[in-house]
Amino acid sequence: MREAISLAERGLYSASPNPRVGCVLVKGDQIIGRGWHRQAGLPHAEIEALNDSVADPAGATAYVTLEPCSFYGKTPPCADALLSAGISRLVAGSTDPNPRVSGSGLERLQTAGVEVITGCEQEACAELNPGFFSRMLKGRPFVRVKMAMSLDGRTALANGESQWITGHDARADVQHWRARADCVLTGIGTVLFDDPQLNVRLAQEQFQKLGHEIARQPTLAIVDSNLRTPSKARLFEAERPVLIYSQVPANSGLHPACEVIKLPGGEAAEGINLQAMLEDLARREINEVHVEAGAQLCASLIKGGLADELLLYIAPHLLGADARSLFALGGFTRMDERIEFEFAGTKQVGRDLRLQLRPG
Numbered sequence: 001m002r003e004a005i006s007l008a009e010r011g012l013y014s015a016s017p018n019p020r021v022g023c024v025l026v027k028g029d030q031i032i033g034r035g036w037h038r039q040a041g042l043p044h045a046e047i048e049a050l051n052d053s054v055a056d057p058a059g060a061t062a063y064v065t066l067e068p069c070s071f072y073g074k075t076p077p078c079a080d081a082l083l084s085a086g087i088s089r090l091v092a093g094s095t096d097p098n099p100r101v102s103g104s105g106l107e108r109l110q111t112a113g114v115e116v117i118t119g120c121e122q123e124a125c126a127e128l129n130p131g132f133f134s135r136m137l138k139g140r141p142f143v144r145v146k147m148a149m150s151l152d153g154r155t156a157l158a159n160g161e162s163q164w165i166t167g168h169d170a171r172a173d174v175q176h177w178r179a180r181a182d183c184v185l186t187g188i189g190t191v192l193f194d195d196p197q198l199n200v201r202l203a204q205e206q207f208q209k210l211g212h213e214i215a216r217q218p219t220l221a222i223v224d225s226n227l228r229t230p231s232k233a234r235l236f237e238a239e240r241p242v243l244i245y246s247q248v249p250a251n252s253g254l255h256p257a258c259e260v261i262k263l264p265g266g267e268a269a270e271g272i273n274l275q276a277m278l279e280d281l282a283r284r285e286i287n288e289v290h291v292e293a294g295a296q297l298c299a300s301l302i303k304g305g306l307a308d309e310l311l312l313y314i315a316p317h318l319l320g321a322d323a324r325s326l327f328a329l330g331g332f333t334r335m336d337e338r339i340e341f342e343f344a345g346t347k348q349v350g351r352d353l354r355l356q357l358r359p360g
Contacts, residue, residue, distance in 0.1 A: 141182070
């Protein structure tokens with residue numbers, strides 16, 4: 001199963017909107033086939049493993065990180081393919097949260113006499129697809145909020161200067177997190193003040209060196225209540241869909257790459273209903289959202305219970321009390337009002353420290 005997980009990771013940047021899945025076929029004590037899902041519309045991991053098989057798979061065990069599908073989509077059901085191949089045993093990391101599957105693939109195999117075991121390395125298998133699971137179970141994408149700060153919790157000087165809080169290695173690391181996301185989300189304040197590109201700047205050779213499939217540019221989403229995004233902003237330099245979530249309809253002054261989605265108001269950043277925005281992104285088959293925004297939008301996501309993970313880079317320097325704070329959070333009068341997180345991972349990246357935190 002750990003080999004299957006490693007295979008699934010090879011689709012980290014390319015499998016979406018489908019889940020990242022790996023499959024290993026074992027006969028006796030020998031691996032006879034390996035496969036992973038490379039891209040939507042291409043064969044699923046189970047089919048890749050069957051095609052890769054160097055021996056007759058009849059009587060073999062299939063180790064797969066996610067329950068085999070049981071319906072016709074862009075490809076035929078994998079459960080049927082495994083049955084036709086004569087698989088006698090299936091070990092699945094987790095059941096599929098997709099209501100169209102959700103146990104029916106396992107049931108089909110069991111009914112046909114295949115021994116089925118579930119829950120092997122379940123946590124690690126589910127961790128491959130936090131966005132797919134969130135979209136299926138919550139109706140919204142998995143939201144990862146990236147921030148960078150000094151040791152004293154500051155993100156920029158009082159005048160707004162912030163290049164660079166972190167070092168080169170940390171900034172390069174962020175590129176990989178952007179690449180695995182389906183959507184990069186920012187706010188109009190960041191667009192107007194920093195004029196960022198917010199694109200993936202990894203060369204094809206870098207992906208191949210990592211053993212991964214080639215990435216695509218993720219969709220860009222902007223929270224912009226009054227449509228102030230400049231048509232000459234640098235974020236339009238990359239070819240990708242650009243979604244603007246607004247409270248007003250589109251106008252002729254926008255860049256032609258933009259699609260404006262008018263949403264009802266809310267109490268969050270820029271007056272946009274962030275829950276409605278995320279639900280719209282889910283309908284567009286967005287699994288993971290990578291947020292690079294200012295203190296207000298990030299705080300709104302956290303206060304709204306919409307931030308599933310913080311990706312926090314800490315640089316070993318101090319910026320002082322007058323510098324800008326990490327989140328626009330305030331109004332706490334008691335310690336029991338604080339917002340709790342748990343450490344999910346720590347890693348030194350160059351001279352900086354990267355923390356992954358999830359709501360406690």
